[in-house]
Every structure is written in structure tokens, then in C-alpha cells.
Amino acid sequence: MKITFIDAGVLVTTARGVGEISEKALNVLTDSEREFASSVFIKLEVLPKAIYNRQTEEADFYEIFFSAVTYWPRDLEQIIQDAHNTACQYGLAAMDALHIAAALSVGSSEFVTTEKPTKPMFRVTGIKVISIF
Numbered sequence: 001m002k003i004t005f006i007d008a009g010v011l012v013t014t015a016r017g018v019g020e021i022s023e024k025a026l027n028v029l030t031d032s033e034r035e036f037a038s039s040v041f042i043k044l045e046v047l048p049k050a051i052y053n054r055q056t057e058e059a060d061f062y063e064i065f066f067s068a069v070t071y072w073p074r075d076l077e078q079i080i081q082d083a084h085n086t087a088c089q090y091g092l093a094a095m096d097a098l099h100i101a102a103a104l105s106v107g108s109s110e111f112v113t114t115e116k117p118t119k120p121m122f123r124v125t126g127i128k129v130i131s132i133f
Contacts, residue, residue: 002110003071004028005037005103008045009114010132015050015061021114024132028112029065037071039079039102041095071106079105091120100124 006029014025028034043066050059073079079101087097100121103111110128115121122129 001033001035003037003106003108004031004034005099005106005108005111005127006042006065007099007111007113007115008042010112011042011046011062011065013114013132015046015058021132025114028132035070036065036068037073037103037106037108038066038069039073039099040076041098041102045095071108073102073105075105086124090123092124093120096121100127100129103127 010025010028013022014029016022017026029036043062046062047059050062079098082105083092083094083097083101086092086101087094092100096115096119100111104127108127110130111121112130112132113121114133115131116133117131122131
């Protein structure tokens with residue numbers, strides 16, 4: 001089993017079910033060869049907006065995903081420090097750095113995203129960054 005950290009865009013794409021990319025996202029989320037990792041940062045990106053906008057089915061989808069997550073980072077202070085270092089080293093945006101640091105902290109071997117391969121996160125070593133775009 002490989003530990004896979006799922007970026008927020010993959011969850012949003014799957015929940016909204018639009019087009020071919022949502023099928024690719026769903027294939028990742030239903031792959032029995034993966035165990036999933038996430039963080040409070042991902043929850044903060046996807047859940048509040050769905051709840052606020054009363055998108056009940058979308059919020060329920062996120063809750064189901066989060067209940068199936070096996071790996072959750074615990075030391076948020078360390079993740080923030082690591083994110084700062086990663087952002088400085090590779091030129092990442094703040095949220096991307098937090099997500100990558102969280103993924104690395106739980107031993108994820110891959111980080112699945114909807115970002116294009118030209119983004120700075122693809123320069124990070126120590127984790128395979130995969131775009132479903």
C-alpha cells in the first residue's frame with residue numbers, strides 16, 4: 001500500500017463530478033492500493049465553503065473522505081516550520097507548502113493534485129507529485 005496525500009482540488013473535482021478530470025480523481029480515490037493522508041489544512045480548504053453555501057452533498061462527500069483517511073499529521077508547529085523551509089527552498093505558495101509539509105510528515109510517497117506540472121510544488125524532492133490534469 002502506498003500512502004497518498006490528496007490535495008484539495010482533487011476532492012473538489014471529485015465532489016462536483018464535472019468532466020473527464022473528475023473521473024480521473026475518482027479513480028485515484030477508489031484505488032484499493034492506496035491509503036490516504038490528509039490534514040486540517042485540507043479540511044479548512046474544502047469544508048467551510050461547502051457548509052456555508054449549503055452544498056450538503058458536497059460537504060457529505062468531504063466528510064466521508066476524511067473519515068476514511070488513515071494518516072493525519074499531529075505536530076502542526078513542526079509542519080509550519082517545515083512548510084516555511086520548503087517554501088523558501090522551492091518557491092512554493094503558503095498553502096502548497098503546508099500541504100507538502102503535512103504529506104511528508106506522515107510519510108506519504110505521493111501527493112496527488114489538480115495543479116499543472118509547471119507549478120513549483122513539482123520541484124520538491126522526497127515525494128512524488130502527480131497531477132491528474
